[in-house]
Amino acid sequence: MRIGIVAPSTPILPDDAEAVRVLASLGYPDVELVFDPQCFAVHGHFAGEDGHRFAALVEMANRPDVDAVWFARGGYGACRIAEEAVAAMTDAARGKAFLGYSDQGNLLAALYRDGFDHVAHGPMVADIRRDGGDAAVLRALDWLVARDPAACEPGLEHGARHAAFNLMTLSMLLGTPLEPDLAGHVLIVEEVSEYLYAFDRALFHVANYLGPRGLAGLRLGRVSDIPENDRPFGLEAEDIAREWCARTGIPWLGRADIGHDAANKVVPFGLHRAG
Amino acid sequence: MRIGIVAPSTPILPDDAEAVRVLASLGYPDVELVFDPQCFAVHGHFAGEDGHRFAALVEMANRPDVDAVWFARGGYGACRIAEEAVAAMTDAARGKAFLGYSDQGNLLAALYRDGFDHVAHGPMVADIRRDGGDAAVLRALDWLVARDPAACEPGLEHGARHAAFNLMTLSMLLGTPLEPDLAGHVLIVEEVSEYLYAFDRALFHVANYLGPRGLAGLRLGRVSDIPENDRPFGLEAEDIAREWCARTGIPWLGRADIGHDAANKVVPFGLHRAG
Numbered sequence: 001m002r003i004g005i006v007a008p009s010t011p012i013l014p015d016d017a018e019a020v021r022v023l024a025s026l027g028y029p030d031v032e033l034v035f036d037p038q039c040f041a042v043h044g045h046f047a048g049e050d051g052h053r054f055a056a057l058v059e060m061a062n063r064p065d066v067d068a069v070w071f072a073r074g075g076y077g078a079c080r081i082a083e084e085a086v087a088a089m090t091d092a093a094r095g096k097a098f099l100g101y102s103d104q105g106n107l108l109a110a111l112y113r114d115g116f117d118h119v120a121h122g123p124m125v126a127d128i129r130r131d132g133g134d135a136a137v138l139r140a141l142d143w144l145v146a147r148d149p150a151a152c153e154p155g156l157e158h159g160a161r162h163a164a165f166n167l168m169t170l171s172m173l174l175g176t177p178l179e180p181d182l183a184g185h186v187l188i189v190e191e192v193s194e195y196l197y198a199f200d201r202a203l204f205h206v207a208n209y210l211g212p213r214g215l216a217g218l219r220l221g222r223v224s225d226i227p228e229n230d231r232p233f234g235l236e237a238e239d240i241a242r243e244w245c246a247r248t249g250i251p252w253l254g255r256a257d258i259g260h261d262a263a264n265k266v267v268p269f270g271l272h273r274a275g
Numbered sequence: 276m277r278i279g280i281v282a283p284s285t286p287i288l289p290d291d292a293e294a295v296r297v298l299a300s301l302g303y304p305d306v307e308l309v310f311d312p313q314c315f316a317v318h319g320h321f322a323g324e325d326g327h328r329f330a331a332l333v334e335m336a337n338r339p340d341v342d343a344v345w346f347a348r349g350g351y352g353a354c355r356i357a358e359e360a361v362a363a364m365t366d367a368a369r370g371k372a373f374l375g376y377s378d379q380g381n382l383l384a385a386l387y388r389d390g391f392d393h394v395a396h397g398p399m400v401a402d403i404r405r406d407g408g409d410a411a412v413l414r415a416l417d418w419l420v421a422r423d424p425a426a427c428e429p430g431l432e433h434g435a436r437h438a439a440f441n442l443m444t445l446s447m448l449l450g451t452p453l454e455p456d457l458a459g460h461v462l463i464v465e466e467v468s469e470y471l472y473a474f475d476r477a478l479f480h481v482a483n484y485l486g487p488r489g490l491a492g493l494r495l496g497r498v499s500d501i502p503e504n505d506r507p508f509g510l511e512a513e514d515i516a517r518e519w520c521a522r523t524g525i526p527w528l529g530r531a532d533i534g535h536d537a538a539n540k541v542v543p544f545g546l547h548r549a550g
Binding site for chain 1: 317318319320321350351352354355446447448449450451452471472473475476477479480483484504506507508509510
């Protein structure tokens, strides 16, 4: 099996790629990781210019000798190429798994919208840098290689459709050509490095936008690295999520085991079949 | 003439209210400023609980002896009460001017959506704290009291419809019950204290959302206090705006004289009639 790695947003370091390669070779000696050199390109904020990131992503997705596409890292930039990249993907890309989170939610959304069947929110190559990052990387491989149910978020419901996003990333793609139809879905969101007022604002947006479109429910992953504001917001993240669910008629379904951390579990998009 | 002042988001200091009162008494001795005590209330992040801010806003809007409603300050919180507040306003509120910017864009949007005729983006009481803040406050009064054309953004076009927003505030209300119909409008946006990647992301969202809905064009106010990122974004704010206009078919109409600063000019929503 061959897993292709590209960086549609920001670059990774060659040392991190090497560490992940070593880890993969121990756990999955038959799996080959193919890092596109674009993963290490630097152009301002981005892992190469839009055209470079676009070309690397589309080429990897369409390669007949690559079985899955793993996103290297988040950051920012995928929304600049996602619509055109998915439109340029061929049938060769459709059978593959695509795995990532954070800013790669733009691509997960666009792929899922376009009917791709193996799109999942979960760890990326750059998670190797976290405390306990080995476990995150191996969990990603467990899912990419073997669809191991133990890699998946434990609260996924058999027979229910799911999707997972970084909240801000989702907020910023609603109403754009990247937005998938989330009607009937259990939506799981997580957030990192946002003030609680910004978290509240983004949930105001997402809940008011998606509530009338018939979500099956909302679950909240971890909300981490919240900056301290000059005065406390007055509500905690879970209170905020419960409130916006109540105000917009979205069933509140509790917490979820995803987040910007090494414990981040995999959430495959679409219908979940247990066992 | 009596101008009522409320704070639908965060509070102001009594000293700032007093400074504005003194300034107004010199420039407009016949104008009475009525500060609702809610302007000084503190509840966590907010100028009082949602119910308190809601009640003060609705009462001031509906008071028959108040001729205009001036928002005291931005911050965050107006989206939590805007829909219900506008729904609770009576015909007594409809003839009045409403003036503010930043987070108060939520109220400007909801009021304009509901057909209010004198909604404008412009300076607030709290601008008194800025360098040159006296001029900002007097400009606001010039518009509130006399609809002085000199207070208005100089590039407004006779016969064109306009609206102005803080970009992030607008982004977060699209698709919610606060969103006004901006088809055919010249949209003016400004931003403050956002990384350029966040500015790019918000413009991706707004341009992709509103482009297909037929904006007459986009103008860009000031983009100020941009935090330094660990690496430069690679594009300047105006380049970003031009690019998203080009990519989404929105006519780029150049810069505009609004922003989070004392020079911030007034942009009345709707059809502009010069002279």
